[in-house]
Amino acid sequence: MLNLSSYPYTTNETFLDYEFESSGPRGVIKKVANFSKVGPAIFNFGFGDLDEKTGKINDTITSNNGDDEKILATLASIINEFTTMHPNFTILIQGSTSSRTRRYQMGIGKYWDKISIAFDVFGLVNDKWKPFVIGQNYTAFFGKRKTSNPDKVQ
Amino acid sequence: MATKNRNNTLSTVKGIKGKVTVNKNMPQYDQHPFFVKKAEDAKDLLSKVGLPKQLSGKISL
Numbered sequence: 001m002l003n004l005s006s007y008p009y010t011t012n013e014t015f016l017d018y019e020f021e022s023s024g025p026r027g028v029i030k031k032v033a034n035f036s037k038v039g040p041a042i043f044n045f046g047f048g049d050l051d052e053k054t055g056k057i058n059d060t061i062t063s064n065n066g067d068d069e070k071i072l073a074t075l076a077s078i079i080n081e082f083t084t085m086h087p088n089f090t091i092l093i094q095g096s097t098s099s100r101t102r103r104y105q106m107g108i109g110k111y112w113d114k115i116s117i118a119f120d121v122f123g124l125v126n127d128k129w130k131p132f133v134i135g136q137n138y139t140a141f142f143g144k145r146k147t148s149n150p151d152k153v154q
Numbered sequence: 155m156a157t158k159n160r161n162n163t164l165s166t167v168k169g170i171k172g173k174v175t176v177n178k179n180m181p182q183y184d185q186h187p188f189f190v191k192k193a194e195d196a197k198d199l200l201s202k203v204g205l206p207k208q209l210s211g212k213i214s215l
Binding site: 038046058092124128144 | 173177178181183190193195203205207
């Protein structure tokens with residue numbers, strides 16, 4: 001998606017679960033993502049670091065592996081893939097921290113010219129959903145592939 | 155859409171730049187406490203703020 005450098009990832013036959021590995025100065029860190037059904041056609045997108053020794057998943061730590069852009073591109077690719085398979089599903093995304101939410105916001109904003117062609121995106125501000133606008137701060141995001149343009153983001 | 159390999163556990167999905175591998179043995183995480191909590195938080199949020207007006211006629215909670 002968006003021709004960005006991203007990590008290869010693995011999914012299972014449900015296409016709801018995803019794994020990939022971040023690789024950088026702090027070693028290899030396993031990342032997991034999941035689409036959880038929270039409504040008839042609404043899925044919450046969650047993502048975190050998997051500690052394979054304990055089985056715990058953490059989305060509040062900053063791994064500092066020098067690959068934030070590549071991780072964001074991988075998450076974007078996963079969302080793009082999922083919504084291509086299920087164009088009528090809507091995706092809810094909440095950052096675990098304000099800084100992570102802001103990171104998502106900046107990522108959407110950076111590639112908004114391409115994302116906006118394929119997706120309707122809304123941001124939550126003061127408990128109200130508003131159409132996404134670059135530069136506005138949001139606390140959550142809601143996205144749905146445009147039915148008039150269901151193709152993947154190029 | 156997927157091409158299964160010899161051991162029938164890994165498949166490569168075509169048409170997406172070779173980035174996706176389907177592994178039927180990969181765990182499902184939807185019942186992991188982390189994602190269960192995230193889903194509950196999401197439901198709480200949606201029950202509080204609802205859906206975007208522009209989509210409320212197209213989808214439902």
